[in-house]
Amino acid sequence: MSSDYRVVLAGNVIVDLVIDVPSLPERGGDVIGTRTELYAGGGFNTLTAARRLGAEAVYAGLHGTGPYGELVRASLAAEGIGLVLPERSDGDTGFCVALVDGGGERTFVTSFGVDARMTSDEAETIAASVRGGDLVQVSGYSLVMQVNGPLLSRTVASLAEDVRVCLDPGPLVADIPAEVLDPVLARTDWLSCNAREAQLMTGMAEPGEAVQVLRGRLRSGAGIVVRADKDGCWLAAPGSPDIVHVPGFPVNVVDSNGAGDAHVGAFLALLGRGASAYDAARGANAAAALAVTRRGPATGPTTAELAALLGEERSRTLGLS
DSSP, X not given: OOOOOEEEEESOEEEEEEXXXXXXXXXXXXXXXXXXXXXXXXXXXXHHHHHTTTOEEEEOSOXXXXXXXHHHHHHHHHTTOEESSOOXXXXXXXXXXXXXXXXXXXXXXXXXXXXXXXXXXXXXXHHXXXXXXXXXXXXXXXXXXXXXXXXXXXXXXXXXXXXXXXXXXXXXXXXXXXXXXXXXXXXXXXXXXXXXXXXXXXXXXXXXXXXXXXXXXXXXXXXXXXEOGGGOEEEEOTTOOOOEEEOOOXXXXXXXXXXXXXXXXXXXXXXXXXXXXXXXXXXXXXXXXXXXXXXXSOOOOOHHHHHHHHOHHHXXXXXXX
């Protein structure tokens, strides 16, 4: 299987400030948090999931000067993830506050920093850094930004045909302007989204029906993955008329944060290793299942951990053992 590939994130790595609270405060009120954690989040979770499965991973996004930027760079370095752009000196990296109530429901407030203020020169540097054979991951969180969205859309649309583009449209997909989203969809080789996002894009609640509609929005030969948590995912592989359900793995869920990112990162890493679409999707389902058994966002498994869950025969197929 090929090892000459990279997973490149053309998106954002920000900082997550996660606070456990017994319940959300009423308007104008206050509650005492019971646990607080601060760590790199956003696209970091996808890059980490790919890196832990042996892929070379590269962050082609913005990072600032200040405590959050330092945390992001230190976290990327600890995972062996490379950088494309130098740090920006005109501000810090952004952050997201996640309030987790007693029932496990998450409520988010995001404040972007320099990561939302890309320049044309930076977009050109990102485009020039991409190599043939790379798998470029694009997030809807970046496309929805007023400044970054149009720049990234043009960058992605201009990538050479020997670059594989994967789009994760994200929960704000309905807010991405058509003039930004449509050129990216036209260049997308793999679309990976969850069932809610698929419904937002198609109006179809049933994942299989949503995949059929999504095929009409992508170019010929593109593949689609619709993630469905414990139910696995639905797969439309390039060149195949069939829509296949790929079963998930039953596990005890501890923390579902970052499961989708782990799925995307693992899927790209396994595709890069030469796995078939079905085998990569099955492996990604396993990676996401392992991720939710641990607390925190960047909980994607190592190659050995994934091989243990998949079993010897499937692991050999994926080149994991």
